Amino acid sequence: MxxxxxxxxxxxxxxxxxxxxxxxxxxxxxxxxxxxxxxxxxxxxxxxxxxxxxxxxxxxxxxxxxxxxxxxxxxxxxxxxxxxxxxxxxxxxxxxxxxxxxxxxxxxxHCSWDHPAFKAALAAGKGSPERDLFWFRDGVDGQPPTNWPAAFGGGAWQQIEDGQWYLHMFDISQPDWNWDHxxxxxxxxxxxxxxxxxxxxxxxxxxxxxxxxxxxxxxxxxxxxxxxxxxxxxxxxxxxxxxxxxxxxxxxxxxxxxxxxxxxxxxxxxxxxxxxxxxxxxxxxxxxxxxxxxxxxxxxxxxxxxxxxxxxxxxxxxxxxxxxxxxxxxxxxxxxxxxxxxxxxxxxxxxxxxxxxxxxxxxxxxxxxxxxxxxxxxxxxxxxxxxxxxxxxxxxxxxxxxxxxxxxxxxxxxxxxxxxxxxxxxxxxxxxxxxxxxxxxxxxxxxxxxxxxxxxxxxxxxxxxxxxxALKIRRAEEALGEGRLTWDDDAPAGVLSFTRDPGFRCVVNLGSSPIELPAGEILLASEPLLEGELPVDATVWLKV
Missing domain, CATH: 3.20.20.80 (Glycosidases)
Structure with a gap:
């Protein structure tokens, strides 16, 4: 089993x-x-x-x-x-x-700058409990609190009218929640x-x-x-x-x-x-x-x-x-x-x-x-x-x-x-x-x-x-889904081949020429097979 x-x-x-x-x-x-x-x-x-x-x-x-x-x-x-x-x-x-x-x-x-909690934080001002839900900080010599970059480009801090900065690790419209709160x-x-x-x-x-x-x-x-x-x-x-x-x-x-x-x-x-x-x-x-x-x-x-x-x-x-x-x-x-x-x-x-x-x-x-x-x-x-x-x-x-x-x-x-x-x-x-x-x-x-x-x-x-x-076969085959795999030692160079118990083999030809198809009943192939050979850039599922 x-x-x-x-x-x-x-x-x-x-x-x-x-x-x-x-x-x-x-x-x-x-x-x-x-x-x-x-x-x-x-x-x-x-x-x-x-x-x-x-x-x-x-x-x-x-x-x-x-x-x-x-x-x-x-x-x-x-x-x-x-x-x-x-x-x-x-x-x-x-x-x-x-x-x-x-x-x-x-x-x-993060949330949107339209989130009610962030709007309340902007309105409440420096040192308020509302701002503690986010990362509001004072800058350093007119610069952002850190040099952190944002994932979407530019810096990760945005300055607001009262001089403080808020952290947004993604877009300016996405203030980061303070998970320490x-x-x-x-x-x-x-x-x-x-x-x-x-x-x-x-x-x-x-x-x-x-x-x-x-x-x-x-x-x-x-x-x-x-x-x-x-x-x-x-x-x-x-x-x-x-x-x-x-x-x-x-x-x-x-x-x-x-x-x-x-x-x-x-x-x-x-x-x-x-x-x-x-x-x-x-x-x-x-x-x-x-x-x-x-x-x-x-x-x-x-x-x-x-x-x-x-x-x-x-x-x-x-x-x-x-x-x-x-x-x-x-x-x-x-x-x-x-x-x-x-x-x-x-x-x-x-x-x-x-x-x-x-x-x-x-x-x-x-x-x-x-x-x-x-x-x-x-x-x-x-x-x-x-x-x-x-x-x-x-x-x-x-x-x-x-x-x-x-x-x-x-x-x-x-x-x-x-x-x-x-x-x-x-x-x-x-x-x-x-x-x-x-x-x-x-x-x-x-x-x-x-x-x-x-x-x-x-x-x-x-x-x-x-x-x-493929999904129909995956549901029917006991070997597929969770479990383990064993690599097949007889696979040529440039080929991925593994077996999953009971009785399933997957072969992927990433090489430069067709390969001889291993023994087994063909369940599904991504490309037509050529005289018993698996073409380049093709995968076959076998019952073995």
């Missing part, structure tokens, strides 16, 4: 395939050009047919949307552009009826319970390594003449020991729900940390349940590098009893079809003039999908991954919405290219994204007609049907 087969049902998250919905860009039910909760509800049958276990919904809270909803002005409501709490309740109930669980985003490091701690306890009591199954924790700060406010070292944003050990605003106290408190709250019919609630951490031993500290048995593994996302399409990352990740997480959680794309990264269509050294380059072969990228994306879904643990699918969508790298400058564009002085285009609304049907924009012909909030390419869900529906070789077939 495998580990997976002996796990209780409450441990569903250890093997789950979770589909990320970016609500502005998924489906528009009211035809205003912005995706909404009722659009998600309308597409639940599509997601059920895809075969996923859960949905993670990026922030759906009231927000001025200056950072795509990660600037939250009210943690206990739904953005009116997206719907109402009643719509959210209906979505949760309808998803559960289909056997799909719901995770939502928690944004605990008990009222902040208690407020987020209440926010967790508010949503758990409404029936959500868990949270994805935004920048889960960032809430705690070194209150002595030391400067960071310089790198190439500028303050570094690297997450070195001892960084004063990332991976501080205090974050673990916060997570332990949250885990205790989630475990309070273990006796309910729905079962315990769960967390997945967004923490861009390397090496994997640092990430493993976040998923110890009394902390968060799982954490995204971003090292594979950042890894080149190279057999040696991928194997090293897979080994390092799985061994580090198994050491603390946690499963790995794999991801190829999300709302913050260049879509992997585009990444895989570039030369190795350019894979993570910003959108722009980097040469990209999207045909090659699609071929590799198909192979990578089968690799991801065969690895031990859970997996996340970003909306549109299953359609083979590429990054949109030529959005007009006037529509760019990501705060990185402004904070960088219009030198970094930001993340809008992976957030273009989903094409559902039809031959031209808006491709069924909403009712009628109104265009969505970001323009869709004119050549996306072959990529719509409807266009791929009847093609058994389509990217969509590859995902459907």
């Amino acid at each position: 495998t580990e997976r087969s002996t796990r209780p049902a409450d441990d569903w998250w250890r093997s789950a395939v979770v589909y990320q919905v970016y609500p502005r860009s998924f489906a528009d039910a009211d035809g205003d050009g912005t995706g909404d909760v009722n659009g998600i509800r309308a597409r639940l049958p599509y997601l059920a047919q895809l075969g996923i276990d859960a949905i993670w919904i990026s922030p759906w809270y009231p927000s001025p949307l200056l950072d795509g909803g990660y600037d939250v002005s009210d943690y206990r409501d739904i953005n009116p552009e997206f719907g109402t709490l009643a719509d959210a309740d209906a979505l949760i109930a309808e998803a559960h009826a289909l056997g799909i669980r719901i995770l939502i985003d928690l944004v605990p490091n 008990p009222k902040v701690v208690e407020e987020f306890d209440a926010i967790l319970r508010f949503w758990f009591d409404r029936g959500i199954d868990g949270f994805r924790i935004d920048v889960a390594d960032s809430m705690a700060k070194d209150a002595s406010l030391p400067d960071v070292p310089l790198k190439d003449g500028r303050p570094t944003h690297d997450k070195y050990v001892g960084n004063p605003f990332y991976d501080q020991p205090g974050v673990h106290t916060i997570h332990q408190r949250w885990r205790a709250i989630a475990d309070e729900y273990a006796g309910t019919p729905q079962g315990p609630r769960v967390f997945v951490a967004e923490a861009w940390l390397s090496p994997a031993e640092r990430l493993a500290q976040y998923v110890r048995s009394n902390e968060l349940h799982s954490a995204f593994n971003f090292d594979v996302l950042r890894c080149a399409w190279d057999a040696k590098e991928l194997r090293q990352v897979i080994d390092y990740t799985t061994e580090s997480l198994w050491a603390v009893g946690a499963p790995a959680t794999w991801v190829l794309s999300n709302h913050d990264t260049i879509r992997h079809r585009t990444r895989y269509g570039r030369a190795l050294q350019d894979a993570l380059a910003e959108a722009g003039d980097v040469p990209t072969d999207l045909t090659l990228g699609l071929r590799r994306a198909r192979a990578a999908a089968l690799l991801e879904l065969a690895l031990p643990g859970g997996a996340y699918i970003y909306q549109g991954d299953e359609l083979g969508l590429p990054e949109v790298e030529d959005l007009p400058e006037e529509v760019l919405d990501d705060p990185t564009w402004e904070r960088s002085g219009h030198t970094v285009r930001g993340r809008d290219g992976c957030r273009v609304p989903i094409p559902w049907s039809g031959s031209e924009p808006p491709y069924g994204f909403g009712d009628g012909t109104d265009q969505p909030w970001l323009p869709q390419p004119a050549d996306w007609a072959p990529l719509t869900a409807a266009a791929q529906e009847s093609d058994p070789a389509s990217h969509l049907n590859l995902y459907r077939a």
